[in-house]
Amino acid sequence: MRVRAIDLDGSLVMQPAVAAAARRDAGWIEAADLGPRLRLWSSARGMRDFAQRVADDGGGPTVTFLGSGDFHHLAVPLMAQVSQPFTLVHFDNHPDWVRFAPRWHCGSWVNRALELPQLRRVVTVGPCSDDLVWPQLKGANLAALRAGRLELYPWRHPPSRVFGDFDDGPGHSAAPGHIAWRCVGGAWDSFVDELCSRLPTDAIWISIDKDVLRAEDAATNWDQGAMPLSALTSALARLACRRRVLGVDVCGEYAPPRHRNLRKRFEAWTDQPRDAAGRDVSVNARTNEILLAQLARVMP
Numbered sequence: 650m651r652v653r654a655i656d657l658d659g660s661l662v663m664q665p666a667v668a669a670a671a672r673r674d675a676g677w678i679e680a681a682d683l684g685p686r687l688r689l690w691s692s693a694r695g696m697r698d699f700a701q702r703v704a705d706d707g708g709g710p711t712v713t714f715l716g717s718g719d720f721h722h723l724a725v726p727l728m729a730q731v732s733q734p735f736t737l738v739h740f741d742n743h744p745d746w747v748r749f750a751p752r753w754h755c756g757s758w759v760n761r762a763l764e765l766p767q768l769r770r771v772v773t774v775g776p777c778s779d780d781l782v783w784p785q786l787k788g789a790n791l792a793a794l795r796a797g798r799l800e801l802y803p804w805r806h807p808p809s810r811v812f813g814d815f816d817d818g819p820g821h822s823a824a825p826g827h828i829a830w831r832c833v834g835g836a837w838d839s840f841v842d843e844l845c846s847r848l849p850t851d852a853i854w855i856s857i858d859k860d861v862l863r864a865e866d867a868a869t870n871w872d873q874g875a876m877p878l879s880a881l882t883s884a885l886a887r888l889a890c891r892r893r894v895l896g897v898d899v900c901g902e903y904a905p906p907r908h909r910n911l912r913k914r915f916e917a918w919t920d921q922p923r924d925a926a927g928r929d930v931s932v933n934a935r936t937n938e939i940l941l942a943q944l945a946r947v948m949p
């Protein structure tokens with residue numbers, strides 16, 4: 650396994666384990682010039698410039714750190730470099746499935762991933778966020794859920810009110826006007842083992858937004874979920890021992906919001922928690938170090 654760090658927002662400079670591993674592997678990529686254009690959302694041209702900067706050099710399975718979760722959509726051009734059928738296993742406090750958002754957006758990128766011909770299924774694990782309250786009013790791509798291309802397993806969440814009828818799926822059961830989620834926080838290891846046995850492909854890509862973790866284990870620009878770091882590391886081991894991991898992307902550093910234009914500033918102000926700036930980012934250094942050690946162990 651090789652480590653790459655893309656410096657878009659200055660956050661990874663403050664992460665000693667990530668910076669050291671990336672420099673060891675010649676994987677430190679300067680991209681501060683692209684950061685403001687790519688943050689929260691990006692034009693197609695911005696995405697092309699990014700893809701050029703991270704062109705695949707055939708170096709084998711890579712763990713790529715992206716900085717703040719405001720850059721999560723950049724995971725798509727990374728996984729697009731894969732040429733074989735794969736399943737995306739996505740750990741996040743948010744489903745990132747919004748259809749109203751700009752085309753390349755950190756809250757909508759799952760829809761772009763679903764357009765990749767090699768991608769068989771997205772499995773989103775861990776959300777606790779309000780995105781699941783009246784999801785259709787917030788632009789949720791429930792069509793993908795209905796079609797079986799997307800499975801979603803909250804860590805914990807009450808049932809969602811919905812319009813229209815749904816069939817039961819592996820991650821939910823449906824009743825008129827409601828979807829009751831299979832919440833996995835209570836029976837984690839058995840859930841992960843069962844999930845492994847049902848994945849439709851031998852190859853997987855893992856996308857981690859550290860906002861899936863509880864506040865003791867990560868400080869991000871977004872609202873935090875409730876998953877302990879030990880649950881995430883145990884899932885990584887269980888997944889990697891039964892499936893081939895093609896690549897991993899990690900976001901969810903804390904980076905002070907410096908936005909390029911008023912629209913981005915306004916969106917950050919309305920959507921992101923106001924107390925984020927007071928968060929203790931030293932917790933991320935410990936979490937990144939543990940994550941890197943675990944990935945090195947399970948992805949030789």
Ligand SMILES: [Mn+2]
Pocket residue numbers: 718721741743745755858
């Ligand atoms: Mn995300």
